[in-house]
Amino acid sequence: MDTSRSPMEPSGFSKKIAAFIIIVYTVVTLIPITWIVLTGFKSVDSAVSYPPEVIFEPSLEGYVNLFTARTRQSEEYLDSLPPPETWYEELVRSKDMVITGPSKFFSRYLNSMIIGFGATFLSIFLGTLAAYAFSRFKVPLKDDLMFFILSTRMFPPIAVAVPIFIMYRKLGLGDTHIGMIILYTVVNLSLAVWLLKGFMDEIPKEYEEAAMIDGYTRFQAFFKIVLPQATTGIAATAIFCMIFSWNEYAFAVLLTQFNAQTAPPFIPTIIGEGGIDWPAIAAGTTLFLLPVMIFTVVLRKHLLRGITFGAVRK
């Protein structure tokens, strides 16, 4: 398209300076994340040494501690035990401890998945229907309804948490997966409807109209023409909903404790002997952040749209 270089095209030198500053910023901004990933592979002792160790002997102690519950035992008792069967038992024994069972981390991680997927599925399902209706039909008070849907996002979670807490207690939904799925669905709905409406607006109406002239009903046209066209948009929206549910903390910490507790309120409570077990926390953090980082790379083309509710489309 632009065959002739415009006079505004930045010069090579200014480009180099810009690239340099951006690279420096990128490196600095990545330090905290890198550091936490590295800490996950440190031993407990190495994690609390000062000055911080950049070069260290890698250890899986953090990951073992993350997934197991342990107790300290006397040397005589340890000697009386049969030799350790697995590498992780051996690692724990070398610290004078024995594994007493699995920790809660796995179940909390699983809860995050179940609630995340459940809420994503529901909000996409409801959001797609509503977005289609808003995009195609003359709905009375359309703008007001759309604004109402958006405004639910302004509610500070803590402000509605009190009545929801009481409601859930009455209905028996407190600390249940269903309760959390419903709650996250509601929080995600505003984003789902707004984003999906934008995506649907971009699909030409003529396709469905042609199909309907050929004898398709509105439902058939919706399922066979519009949905396949909107797949990318639906997938991008789904990832945004998933990330939100995955990261949510305020409702989780207030409404769940045992049964349906997700990972974000759990990770900070990981403690070791005589203090915070940083490698275990770092390991849990790494495993928890990993899916989101992958999703971010997958989403990069739709990122802007997602974070602005479709207001900026690029």
Next chain:
Amino acid sequence: MKKLVIKSKGLSDKAIGWLFIAPTIILLLLINVYPLIYAIRMSFTNFYANKLTQVVKNVGLKNYYKILGKEAIWEKMQITAHFMFWTLSLQIIIGLSLALLLNKKFKGNELLTTTIVLPMMLSPAVVGVFWGYLYNPQVGLFTYIVNFFYDFGSFDMLGSGTLAPWAIVIVDTWMWTPFTMLICLAGLRSIPGYLYEAAEVDRASKWQQFVYITLPSVLPFLLLALLFRGIENFKMFDMVMELTGGGPGSMTELTSMNLKREAFEKWKTGYSSAYAVILFVTIFGFGNVYVKVMNKIKDR
């Protein structure tokens, strides 16, 4: 006659429209609007959610008087205002600068943009936890790096009343600057190149081009970023809760954290409902006025 035609083609568009929208609206009414109305109702009572046998009395506006007259609450508002002012200013300045640099379209641009964006996608609560480790006065990397450049000796970002409010500003800025950056970048890319070419012909200096072309074009985008960040930081709870827990003392206790304390630790349900309503009205009022002003600027 008309009915027959519609029937042969399944439900009417109007019926389908309502069928598709109704579940969403009903769910939002049940789980968002009803709780809000419920909260408003409770805000006029002395209800305690942990004392179910106690007789609930109507106390009128007493809760509201109490809250607005309480100095401690104004302190929390002031802490929130400090947090919002500094995070928003820094994020706008740094975000816009980064966007201007990225707009020079050098090699590897896309990859760097995606990498820079990572922090804002992470779970704020978990971010709070691991920054707590970085800030640790004995073993933290942050402490080490600062001392590497200038030897302050041991200092405690989270333990000192003067430093802690800045500790949360730093983390929020680290996390959310990419947000303003992305939005500003979209703004910059929307400026047609011929504007600059025309300016060049008119011999406008680079600075003049920046002030008269770049800034006005990016302004609507900046205002949008400010709106989103403003709402989010007014509601801020997760990251700061895990990073400082409001401490030391209550030096970093933002309003929503304070509200959580009143509602879920002291169980003053009626009182905290009034508190919630005040916060909600504040953000909703500000938000509405802001959007009106923003639209005026956009239309200009």
